[in-house]
Amino acid sequence: MPDEIVKILLTWYDKNQRILPWRMVDGNVPNPYLVWLSEIMLQQTTVPTVIPYFYRFLEKWPSISDLARASRDEILHAWQGLGYYNRAHKLHECSILISQKYNNIFPSTYNNLLLLPGIGPYTAAAISSIAFNQPVPVVDGNVERLMARLYALQIPKKDIKKRSTEILQLFPLNHRPGDIAQSMMDFANSICTWAKPKCLSCPLKNHCKSQKLGIAEQLPKREVKKKPTRYAYFLCIERNHDKAFLFYKRPLKGLLPGLMGFPSTNWQPHAWPDAPAFYSQFLPNHDNIQWIDTPIQHTFTHFYLEARVGKYVASNSIINYVPFPNMQWIKSCNINKHALPTLMKKVAKTCGIVC
DNA sequence: AACTCGGGGCT
DNA sequence: AGCCCAGAGTT
Structure with a gap:
C-alpha cells in the first residue's frame, strides 16, 4: 500500500x-x-x-x-x-x-x-x-x-x-x-x-x-485556545528642528529581538497602564501629547495587542535629550535603514510619520 | 509537556 | 473571530 x-x-x-x-x-x-x-x-x-x-x-x-x-x-x-x-x-x-x-x-x-x-x-x-x-x-x-x-x-x-x-x-x-x-x-x-x-x-x-x-x-483534531488581549501606550516623540523620532533598540532576547521600536509601557493584561507615570519618564514637559483616537490592533502568536499612540513634538529644549542609553533619535528619512517590525510600522503610520 | 516566538491569508 | 502555515528554542 x-x-x-x-x-x-x-x-x-x-x-x-x-x-x-x-x-x-x-x-x-x-x-x-x-x-x-x-x-x-x-x-x-x-x-x-x-x-x-x-x-x-x-x-x-x-x-x-x-x-x-x-x-x-x-x-x-x-x-x-x-x-x-x-x-x-x-x-x-x-x-x-x-x-x-x-x-x-x-x-x-x-x-x-x-x-x-x-x-x-x-x-x-x-x-x-x-x-x-x-x-x-x-x-x-x-x-x-x-x-x-x-x-x-x-x-x-x-x-x-x-x-x-x-x-x-x-x-x-x-x-x-x-x-x-x-x-x-x-x-x-x-x-x-x-x-x-x-x-x-x-x-x-x-x-x-x-x-x-x-x-x-x-482531521486532524483541533484544540482551541483563547488568546488574551494586552494593552499598551506608545509614544511617538518628534524632535522639532530636524524631524527626528525617538526610537529604542529592543533586547536581543524575547519578543521582536534586536529590532527598533517606539517607547512603550509594558504590554500588560487586563487593564490599561498608568499613562502619566509612563510618559513622564521620557518627557520632562509632557503637556500637549496628542493621543490618536483609534487604537492600534495587532495580533501576535499568543496574544492580541491593543495600543494607543500619543504624538508629541519636542521643543528645542530637549534637542540632545536621550532618556535611556538604548535609545536614539532617527530622522524620518533614515527610519527605513533600520529593522522595524510590522507593529512599529503601524505605529509610525498612525502618527503620520512620512519621509 | 507546555510555552514563547510574527504576520498574512483564509473561512 | 479563529485557525492555518515547509517549526525551533526554552523552561
Missing part, C-alpha cells in the same frame, strides 16, 4: 510541480544553501510570503560565505516583516559557524544538520532529503494533515508528528526522497487542504481511510 501511495504522489508531482526559486529543475540536486535558506524562511510561513524575501536575500548574499560576512543588523533589516525574528539571529549564527568551522560546506546527514542553530527535526530532515538525497521522513504541518487523513489518526494533535514519522519509516523513500517529501507537502497544500479538501477528485481517495469514514475534513 505505501508503495502505491508513493507512486501516485510522484506521478502527481511530476505533472503538477510548482516552479519555485529554491527548486532545481531537470532532476538535479539543488544547492544546499538555497535549500537551507528557503527552509528557514518557510518555517511557519507561507510560500507566497517567502518568495520576495528569498530573492532579496539571494541578491544581497549569493552564497553562505557572503551571508556570514553580513552584520546582524543587516540581516535583521532584510528580515523585517517576515516575523519570528529569532530565525534571523540563528540564520546569522549558522552562517558564521558553517563558514568558519565547516569550510562553507553543509553537513549532509540528518543527525549532523540537527546540531546547527535554527535547524530542528523538520528542517534537518528536509535539507538532508532535498539537498542530499537522504531517505528520511520529512514531516511538517502539511504532511501531518495528509497522514492524519490517510490513516484516520484520531489522536491528539501533539501526537500526530511522531505517529506520522513512524508510518513514513515504512515507506519506500530510497528513490527520489527529496521529490517524495516535496510532493507530499505540495499535495497536502493544494489537494488535501485544511479547509475544503478536494476529496472527490483526490488521486489518493482509494487509499484514504478517513475518506471512507467520511471524516476527512474533521
Whole structure:
C-alpha cells in the first residue's frame, strides 16, 4: 500500500510541480544553501510570503560565505516583516559557524544538520532529503494533515508528528526522497487542504481511510485556545528642528529581538497602564501629547495587542535629550535603514510619520 | 509537556 | 473571530 501511495504522489508531482526559486529543475540536486535558506524562511510561513524575501536575500548574499560576512543588523533589516525574528539571529549564527568551522560546506546527514542553530527535526530532515538525497521522513504541518487523513489518526494533535514519522519509516523513500517529501507537502497544500479538501477528485481517495469514514475534513483534531488581549501606550516623540523620532533598540532576547521600536509601557493584561507615570519618564514637559483616537490592533502568536499612540513634538529644549542609553533619535528619512517590525510600522503610520 | 516566538491569508 | 502555515528554542 505505501508503495502505491508513493507512486501516485510522484506521478502527481511530476505533472503538477510548482516552479519555485529554491527548486532545481531537470532532476538535479539543488544547492544546499538555497535549500537551507528557503527552509528557514518557510518555517511557519507561507510560500507566497517567502518568495520576495528569498530573492532579496539571494541578491544581497549569493552564497553562505557572503551571508556570514553580513552584520546582524543587516540581516535583521532584510528580515523585517517576515516575523519570528529569532530565525534571523540563528540564520546569522549558522552562517558564521558553517563558514568558519565547516569550510562553507553543509553537513549532509540528518543527525549532523540537527546540531546547527535554527535547524530542528523538520528542517534537518528536509535539507538532508532535498539537498542530499537522504531517505528520511520529512514531516511538517502539511504532511501531518495528509497522514492524519490517510490513516484516520484520531489522536491528539501533539501526537500526530511522531505517529506520522513512524508510518513514513515504512515507506519506500530510497528513490527520489527529496521529490517524495516535496510532493507530499505540495499535495497536502493544494489537494488535501485544511479547509475544503478536494476529496472527490483526490488521486489518493482509494487509499484514504478517513475518506471512507467520511471524516476527512474533521482531521486532524483541533484544540482551541483563547488568546488574551494586552494593552499598551506608545509614544511617538518628534524632535522639532530636524524631524527626528525617538526610537529604542529592543533586547536581543524575547519578543521582536534586536529590532527598533517606539517607547512603550509594558504590554500588560487586563487593564490599561498608568499613562502619566509612563510618559513622564521620557518627557520632562509632557503637556500637549496628542493621543490618536483609534487604537492600534495587532495580533501576535499568543496574544492580541491593543495600543494607543500619543504624538508629541519636542521643543528645542530637549534637542540632545536621550532618556535611556538604548535609545536614539532617527530622522524620518533614515527610519527605513533600520529593522522595524510590522507593529512599529503601524505605529509610525498612525502618527503620520512620512519621509 | 507546555510555552514563547510574527504576520498574512483564509473561512 | 479563529485557525492555518515547509517549526525551533526554552523552561
